[in-house]
Amino acid sequence: MKQRLLFLLAFAGFLAGIVAAYVYGVQQPPRPPVFAPASNPYAHGVYAEGIVESDQATGENINLYPDVTGPVTRILVHEGDAVKAGTVLLTIDDSVQRATALQLEAQAQAAATMLDELKAQPRRETLDVAQAQVGAATASLKMAQDQYDKQEHAYMIDPKAVSKDVLDNLTNSLKVARANLEVVTRQYQLTRAGAWSYDIRNQERQAEALEKAAAASNALLSKYTIRAPADGVVLSINAALGSYVSPQGVYDTYAQGQAPMLVMGSANARLAVRCYVDEILIHRLPDAKALKARMFVRGTNIELPLEFSRIQPYVSPKIELSDQRTERVDVRVLPMIFRISQMQGAHLYPGQLVDVYISAE
Structure with a gap:
């Protein structure tokens, strides 16, 4: 019984081996490719790797970096929004700079008020006080003069009636009264003349300096509000x-490096392709007026x-194409820009890599 069972199992294994050999030996026909690889459509064409970008009249996409540092407090736009020049895009915390600007404005206003005060001199009330002091000094001088005249007249009649010390004291009092009258008279003239021209010019310079400091502080305050520099689309x-931003941009956790805070493209809906031609192929390019090129979207x-x-x-x-610091930098390329005139149902976005062939005929 055991021998028959072993024979049946061995025969079954033999049949399974034959079936497996037949099944695995059958060659499956190759599947058609999902998409045709890019091929040179020209008899003599130059290949270049391209990157899709918004169609700019000059330059590339607009990379926005702030002039100040701080955390972002508001973001007022979304990616894909069309914005006009001057539209507020986002704001950065400006509490410290706003307080500084208000302080400088108050100092500038105080300096301007002080300048007005100098120009308005003499003040009527101050002039009245100085004039009253002149009147009081004049009265004191007259009283001292009268006392001296009386004592001198008595001394002339009878030298024994008035001592020499009393007469000397009255003489000194008369001199003091005259000097006091001269002082208050000059003080009155000084008050009446108003502020010194040098003081006015000095205060004008201080007021001007503080006004400029306040203007500079307000100008810096405006930097905390990021506005669109031109009409365009937020890419x-x-x-x-x-998030904390600085003039170096913002830290990108994906690329582990600094990236622009915001990127904008042109306002029109057209796209362009920036391709880079190797320097050893530049001589094969025809005249710019005769340039023809075709683009192949990868994966389609x-x-x-x-x-x-x-x-x-x-x-x-x-290195500017891939931004890889390990890439050889002795290879140099010529940037060429082409417009995509016909989209034909292609879904393209700025930053997408494409293959470009340029006719070298």
């Missing part, structure tokens, strides 16, 4: 509420014609 917001069968826009006539290191 990317890298800051969040409460979409092929789009491109319209030549301009060339940035500066050959730059290839």
Whole structure:
């Protein structure tokens, strides 16, 4: 019984091996590719890697960096919003700078008030006091003069009637009264003349300096409100509420580096492709008027014609394309910009990499 069971199991294993060998030996036909790889559509074409960006008349996308530091308090736009020049995009905490600006404004107003006070001199009440002091000094002088005249007249009649000491004291009192009258008279003239011209000019300079300091402080205060520098579309917001921003931008946890606080593109809906041609292929490019190019969207069968826009006539290191610091920097490329004239149902976004072939015929 055991031998028959072993024979059946061995025979079953033999049949299973034959079936498996047949099944695995059958060759499956290859599946068609999901998309056709990009191929050179020209007999003599130059390949360049391109990146999609908004169509700018000059330059690239607008990277916004703040001039000040602090946490973000408000974000008033969303990615994809079309904004006009001057639109408030976000705000940064300005409590300290606002207090500083108010303090300088108050100091400037105080300096201006002091200048007005100097220019308004003499004050009528002060002038009346000085005039009254002159009158009092005049009366004192007259009283001292009368006493001296009486004692002198008595001394002339009878020298024994008035002592010499009394007469000397009256003489000294008369001199003091005259000197006091001269002092208060000059003080009255000084008060009547008003503020000194040098004091006025000095106060004018102080008021002007404080006004400029207040204006500079207000100008710095306005930097805490980030506005759109031009009409455009918000492409990317890298800051969040409460995140700390600085003139170096904001820390990007994904790239582990500094990124612009906000990126804006052009206001129109057209897109462009910035491609980089290797420096050893530049000589193969035809005249700019005869440039033709086609773009292939990676991962799709979409092929789009491109319209030549301009060339940035500066050959730059290839490191600017990938931003990889380990990349060789002795390879340099020529930036060329083409417009995407026909979208044809393609879903493209700024920052997307594409393959570009430029006719070298």
